[in-house]
Amino acid sequence: MTNIHIPQELNNIDKLLMMEEDAKYEVTNDLDAECTAVFCANDIKGQHQPPKIPKMFLASKCIFNCAYCGCRCSREERPNYCNSPKELAQLSVNAAKNNGHGVFVTSAIYKNADYTQELLAECVRIMREDLGYKDFIHAKIMPGADPMLIAKTGQYANRLSVNIEVAHSSGYQRIAKQKNKSNIMTPMSDIAQQIIEAKYEKRDFATSQTTQLMAGSMNEDDRTIIILSKALYKKYHLKRIYYTAFHYTHPAKGYENENLSFTETPRWRMTRLYQADRLLQLYHFTPDDLTPESHPFLEPDIDPKAAWALRHLQMYPVEVNKADFETLLRVPGIGITYAKRIIEARRHCIVTHDLLRKMRIPLKRCIYFITCNGRYKGENILSSSPELRNRLAQDPD
Numbered sequence: 001m002t003n004i005h006i007p008q009e010l011n012n013i014d015k016l017l018m019m020e021e022d023a024k025y026e027v028t029n030d031l032d033a034e035c036t037a038v039f040c041a042n043d044i045k046g047q048h049q050p051p052k053i054p055k056m057f058l059a060s061k062c063i064f065n066c067a068y069c070g071c072r073c074s075r076e077e078r079p080n081y082c083n084s085p086k087e088l089a090q091l092s093v094n095a096a097k098n099n100g101h102g103v104f105v106t107s108a109i110y111k112n113a114d115y116t117q118e119l120l121a122e123c124v125r126i127m128r129e130d131l132g133y134k135d136f137i138h139a140k141i142m143p144g145a146d147p148m149l150i151a152k153t154g155q156y157a158n159r160l161s162v163n164i165e166v167a168h169s170s171g172y173q174r175i176a177k178q179k180n181k182s183n184i185m186t187p188m189s190d191i192a193q194q195i196i197e198a199k200y201e202k203r204d205f206a207t208s209q210t211t212q213l214m215a216g217s218m219n220e221d222d223r224t225i226i227i228l229s230k231a232l233y234k235k236y237h238l239k240r241i242y243y244t245a246f247h248y249t250h251p252a253k254g255y256e257n258e259n260l261s262f263t264e265t266p267r268w269r270m271t272r273l274y275q276a277d278r279l280l281q282l283y284h285f286t287p288d289d290l291t292p293e294s295h296p297f298l299e300p301d302i303d304p305k306a307a308w309a310l311r312h313l314q315m316y317p318v319e320v321n322k323a324d325f326e327t328l329l330r331v332p333g334i335g336i337t338y339a340k341r342i343i344e345a346r347r348h349c350i351v352t353h354d355l356l357r358k359m360r361i362p363l364k365r366c367i368y369f370i371t372c373n374g375r376y377k378g379e380n381i382l383s384s385s386p387e388l389r390n391r392l393a394q395d396p397d
């Protein structure tokens, strides 16, 4: 460990209050995959708020100047804090014990990326070896961090993350001038590689990585985001992508020429992105299914699965006694659990509307899209796309 000089400027209570503020710029604080798009038995629901675990910051003032971030170096008006690895380790263990689930250890870039990463690696080492903390640690990897330091950090963490933020590399110049494709994708690639190697060599290393993707920063459409998400999951074995809304509400020095209008990306867009993400991951939808070139944006009033159904009305109604599992999953209101329940039931009997009710499968959405033993009870509104859209919008899952 290099000799570290840490300025002491604030007491712990002030630091914790500021950490709470800084945590707003990052949503990557998961425990596990099933948190931001909740799967109900009947279908998929997106939520933009994952369950919280505390986010603990090593340092609050960054050498980078990302336009959207409260830690950016050009934001001179606020006081700053910096913890030593030992202090942060103790604060993190205390916070994790209070929370009961785990902790996310992160930082603004202090001095330079490798220096900060070394401090974070030392912090998680102290948490494990000196303080005996055994539960979940999610640790941040700095843009451009050295692979050796990623290895050191990952040795003690359960999960690592680097935030990609923009949907296209040209977006870095627009909102995060010191970031670039290389200093983000290289560590992401290193982590993916080290996860595989560590598993093969049976050595301690984080078992997953996540990232955060910002919507609305470069007027990109949802199709761009969803195509990128699909590629990232495949290439980097990501456990999860977190979607966050780009907010630009105060002018940031250094961005005067970027023509950044003050932006508040609507929250519903995150809900739809989380739903689309889960449909990609678990329902085998493709980016073209969710956002074809003719419809590059997800829709505010209906979820992406219902939107797909409305674009493919010719495939409905589906006979629940005959449809295969994948076809049942394309019925709005029928999710994985209900599709399995239907397939199991029909091994023993003919599935009727009454039986669906007895099986506690709500008919409010799926009734328009199914027949049971040849009987259709959907009030014939399948032939009226606007009316069906109204009903689906008024009666979300």
Ligand code: SF4
Residues within 6 Å of the ligand: 062, 063, 064, 065, 066, 069, 070, 071, 072, 073, 107, 108, 109, 176
């Ligand atoms: S690198 Fe991270 S902490 Fe630093 S300004 Fe950018 S978003 Fe904020």
